[in-house]
Amino acid sequence: MSGKTIVMTSGKGGVGKTTATANVGTALALRSNRVAVIDTDIGLRNLDVVMGLENRIVYDLVDIVEGRCRLEQALIRDKHAGDLYLIAAAQTRDKDCITTQQLVGLCKRLEDDFDYVIVDCPAGIEQGFRNAIAAASEALVVTTPEVSAIRDADRVIGLLQAADIHQIRLIINRINPELVRRGDMMDASDVLEMLAVDAIGLVPSDDRVITSTNNGTPVVYDGQSASGREFVRIAARIDGEHLPLIDPLDEAPTSIMEKVRNIMGINRRASAHV
């Protein structure tokens, strides 16, 4: 098997990289792929809690590269999603404790055994970022429709291109249809025009992400969640399916009756897209 390493990055922190990694990884595994997700945010790990695997960590990324365990010992299997595995970041070290070559070597080994290796990149553009992008042939840049996130995404896209990663696609996260309709938020077309890269997903703002994160269950398991459904579609697009992009404005309820139906869980449009 020769898998593909994809880095999930953003530049700015707090835009949803880790949530996107957990959900895209889970959705890819639910499509019968073998998937390894790696948290490279050494010192500030969180992918384990978002995936609900925090109590099962024995060995971490640094243990592997420093030879304290075998690769197989640090792979934590998510029992709910078939062949989904997590390599957690070390929490008590810093980002300089692994080298670019070590992470590249690890990803190459994983590519022999997995269809997808997804690297959750730390915020910023320092050593942690340089390590995380080094092994990737593709990048998914996560941004939100906010000034600071878009500006940082543009900077990161420039750095990815300088690092010879030319397969760069954008996940625009937390699009709030009501704010866009009122003229208070940029829409997907604004962001895409400024960043000049293709989008792979337009994820609506969704309270269910918060509850799913609190429960340690990725939101892709929640069929009623609009963001969960979009993460499922993103995974399908990564997997080669040609699904059209769905603007959250087209999916969001516009009438009071539709909002009531959503609250009661009778979402006609939602079920049509699953």
Added chain:
Amino acid sequence: MFDLFRNNRGHRRGNPRQVARERVQTAIRRDRVEVSAPQLTALRDSMLFTIREHLPVAPEFAEFGIQRDGDDLFLISRVRLHQGH
């Protein structure tokens, strides 16, 4: 020409979406120039510093641009003075 290094913090027109769009476009444009031409950026900064040492420049308005004339390249600035000067 004068929009290359625009740094306008004055009143902006339009709804929040339009304002956000304009601001991020300006920031991105400026970042791209700073990354691709750091020496030009340093020259721009020292030029503005020198102007401000000698003239009462309104802080919300300072634009820079490049003009080419054959083999000569000119870094041009346009600033607005405080009212009354």
